[in-house]
Amino acid sequence: MAMTKRKLKEQARSGRLLLTVLQYLVLITGCLAVFIPIVVILLGAFKDGKEFANSGVFELPKSWSFENFKTAFFEGNVLLGLRNTAVILIASCAGTILTGTMTAFVIQRFDGYFTRTVKALFLLATLLPNISMQVTVFQIVSKMGLYNTMFAPIILYVGTDIISIYIFMQFLSQISTSLDESAIMDGASYPRIYFSIILPNLMPAIATVLIIKFVSIYNDFYTPQLYMQDDRLLVVSTVLYKYISSTKIQWEVVFAGIILCIIPTLVIFLFLQKYIYSGLVSGSVKE
Amino acid sequence: MPLNKSDVSSSQWLSDSELKKLQNRSAPKNGRSFSQWLRTYEGQKFYVSALFLLIPLALLLLFTFVPAANMIVYSFQERDQFGVDPEFVGFQNYITIFTDPDYFITFKNSLYYLVGSVIQQALALLLASILCSKIRAKGFFKGVLFFPYLMNGVAVSIIFLKFFTKGNPPLTQEGTLNSVLMTFGIDPVRWMDAANPVLVNCCLVFVSIWRYIGFDIIMYIGAIQSISPDLYEACDLDGANPWQRFRYIVFPSIKPIISLQLILAVKGAISVFEIPYIITGGNYGTSTFVIKTIETAFKKKQVGLASAMAVVLLIIIIIVTLVQKFLFRDESEVDARKSAEKKRLKMSGKGAL
Numbered sequence: 001m002a003m004t005k006r007k008l009k010e011q012a013r014s015g016r017l018l019l020t021v022l023q024y025l026v027l028i029t030g031c032l033a034v035f036i037p038i039v040v041i042l043l044g045a046f047k048d049g050k051e052f053a054n055s056g057v058f059e060l061p062k063s064w065s066f067e068n069f070k071t072a073f074f075e076g077n078v079l080l081g082l083r084n085t086a087v088i089l090i091a092s093c094a095g096t097i098l099t100g101t102m103t104a105f106v107i108q109r110f111d112g113y114f115t116r117t118v119k120a121l122f123l124l125a126t127l128l129p130n131i132s133m134q135v136t137v138f139q140i141v142s143k144m145g146l147y148n149t150m151f152a153p154i155i156l157y158v159g160t161d162i163i164s165i166y167i168f169m170q171f172l173s174q175i176s177t178s179l180d181e182s183a184i185m186d187g188a189s190y191p192r193i194y195f196s197i198i199l200p201n202l203m204p205a206i207a208t209v210l211i212i213k214f215v216s217i218y219n220d221f222y223t224p225q226l227y228m229q230d231d232r233l234l235v236v237s238t239v240l241y242k243y244i245s246s247t248k249i250q251w252e253v254v255f256a257g258i259i260l261c262i263i264p265t266l267v268i269f270l271f272l273q274k275y276i277y278s279g280l281v282s283g284s285v286k287e
Numbered sequence: 288m289p290l291n292k293s294d295v296s297s298s299q300w301l302s303d304s305e306l307k308k309l310q311n312r313s314a315p316k317n318g319r320s321f322s323q324w325l326r327t328y329e330g331q332k333f334y335v336s337a338l339f340l341l342i343p344l345a346l347l348l349l350f351t352f353v354p355a356a357n358m359i360v361y362s363f364q365e366r367d368q369f370g371v372d373p374e375f376v377g378f379q380n381y382i383t384i385f386t387d388p389d390y391f392i393t394f395k396n397s398l399y400y401l402v403g404s405v406i407q408q409a410l411a412l413l414l415a416s417i418l419c420s421k422i423r424a425k426g427f428f429k430g431v432l433f434f435p436y437l438m439n440g441v442a443v444s445i446i447f448l449k450f451f452t453k454g455n456p457p458l459t460q461e462g463t464l465n466s467v468l469m470t471f472g473i474d475p476v477r478w479m480d481a482a483n484p485v486l487v488n489c490c491l492v493f494v495s496i497w498r499y500i501g502f503d504i505i506m507y508i509g510a511i512q513s514i515s516p517d518l519y520e521a522c523d524l525d526g527a528n529p530w531q532r533f534r535y536i537v538f539p540s541i542k543p544i545i546s547l548q549l550i551l552a553v554k555g556a557i558s559v560f561e562i563p564y565i566i567t568g569g570n571y572g573t574s575t576f577v578i579k580t581i582e583t584a585f586k587k588k589q590v591g592l593a594s595a596m597a598v599v600l601l602i603i604i605i606i607v608t609l610v611q612k613f614l615f616r617d618e619s620e621v622d623a624r625k626s627a628e629k630k631r632l633k634m635s636g637k638g639a640l
Contacts, residue, residue: 019529023417030414031431033497037450040463044449053459057449057466099346102339110332118340125351127604131560131577132597135584136354136361139370159346190331194339219439221561226585240441241565244448251449258442265437273430276437277505 045069045256052252068256076253078260080232081239085218088153088235093213095158097206104168105194109180126162131222141227152227153235157217164209171205172198211272211279218265236261355601361594368588380595390596393576396488397556400575403492404552408545411500415507416533429508433501440498444565447494451478484572491563491573498562503548510541543615550611557603576600 044052045068046061055061072078107119137156146152175198183193221237228235234242240261243254269276324330362380366373384390418429435443452462453475460466465475477483478490518536527535538545560577563569569578576596584593 015528023420023422026413026417027422027428031428034431034435036467037446037463037497040449041446056460057463099343103343106336106339110336114336118344121344121347121352125347127601127608128351128355129558129577129597129600129604131558132580132600133351133354133358135580135590135593135597136357137350138584139357139368139590140349140354155346156350159343159350165343184328189326190328190335194335215437219437221440221565222581237439237441240439240445244445244565254445255449258445261439261442265439266434269430269434269437273426277433280436280502281505281509 041255041258044252045259047252049250049252068252069260072253072257072260076243076257077231077234077239078236078257081234081236081261082264084150084233085235088150088157088224089214089217091150091154092157092217093210095154096161096164096209096213099158100161100164100168100209101199101202101206102194103165104172105198107165108169108172109177122162122165125160130160134222134226138226146227148228148230148233150228150233153217153220153223156223156227157213161213163212167209167212168202168205171202175201207275208279211276214268215265215276215280358594358597358601361591362598363595364591365589366591368584368590370590373591376591380592381599383592384596384599390579392572393574393579394557396573396575397559399488399492400495400556400559401552403496404555405549407496407500408503408548408552410496411503412507412545414500415504415511416537418504418508419511420529429504432504435498436501438498440561441565443494443498444562447490447497447562448566451490453477453479479567479571481571487567487571487573491566494562494566495559506544506548507541510544511537514540547611547615550607550614553607554604557600 040057043059043061044057046064046066047055048065048067051062103118103122107115107122141147141152141156146155179197179201180193183197188196218236221241224233224235224238225241228238240254240257243249243257325334361373363375363377364373365376365379414432418425422428450463452459453465454461461469461475462478464478469475479487481487514537518540519532522532522536557576559575560581563573563575564578564581567573569575569582574582577600580593580596580600583589583596
């Protein structure tokens, strides 16, 4: 009796050990699948043209020179791309926060037929497929004379961003209306309530929106590709795309460019990891 | 200082309209000028709504509803980029989409991505449940698996251009995947082979899974962590093995999220754009519906046909959304009823105590 019990226990223990080994094996395989393609790019970025052509992808570079990074950054327009992306990012974030919080404030706090209609309109807009819509949006943007200016992506990022409005509305519904009411008792006007009660209380929502905006704008490819053909208006994505659409591709410089473009994302991810997980998930549950 | 009791309670118990009356009392009842009215809360609501919504509504109309309306009108026309003498053609554009094999193949291609996203969900679920068990360096694994989701799409695409390269040994080196295979003694394969569109599409689906799986993992981790620990304890007491635990506790609890993800996968599969557009440019039989739409509009300059394609995509998305709303309405209603019941029980329990 005691024997079999011990045997069972041993069996259970070895079973658990096997399971743990399997679990780590799956995780390590997953991580390798993520790492291997990127490591090849990193190694390639340090090799010079001749070495790149003659060495295997996993061979370490003979010398760790930053020459390719320099070339990509200055001559390869990565610097320009980062600067333009930053300008577009800052302008559209400011625009989204202002218009998004204002819209959410009116829709959430003033209940009535008009605001309910507005809310339904925004809801309806989430259905429209973003990229296909460019077929007709393009004509409006070019009629407005915004083609080949930074205003085109900025105004589109601000004007068609409905997810942010939803996030703001969700947060607003958690801010008690008794706060507004007591301000009303003190004689505060609605604009005053918006600026001194609602806006400060929406800070966590604003942080969430900023994270989502950064990820989507920094990585957006098609809007800048379509609306900003001018070489001075290249952003991160279009700089990289230009590399591979040219006839003579210098792969080692392209790889250095990729690494340079990933670094800002990596730094932000390392510092804001926790907020990024929760922010992106809350952005997806708008349905 | 003794608090004035009526003051405190009034801020909580007065309704909106009563509060307004309170505020309006100071203003004279008749003969108010417009500027005086604007200062009342009624007036403030009016001008704040107008001012605050002016720009967002204008943008919404200009960049969403006007183009949507145009799209529907254009879809019945044959028209070029500048709209010089458009010609009404009835349903001709729609007929082209569903009969011309050049266009219809894109629906077939989206099936690859649909199957891909089922595999993606299964893998994400596996990884998420491993990450929810007792594992060291959880944060590290989670971070590594999630990071591709944050990476620039063009960067990802170029990384995989290199990944799938077939080398030409004396001149160019083998790509990443072939180099890995060769260390295991497997001959290099031509992945991006124009003669083998099935293989090329599978490669593209792999890239898509690589890029997007991290997000699903995070979603599933959130869902699994919201399961009550009591259930696990009961499960352990009954001596369930990990598979039984997953099958009878985890899976039923997160089933709604899994089915939601699968429905959204339909939307995702028909809207694939970026990865195939950059890696193959839609060549080698890898064109997707959205790539074809964009090509038709901006390369072939057939805005009418492209609009019809956009309308078809919109209709598919509306159908999927309606299915999703229909399937999930019941559950949320049931949930609401359940929680109301619970509340009532709690209240009555309190009363009994």
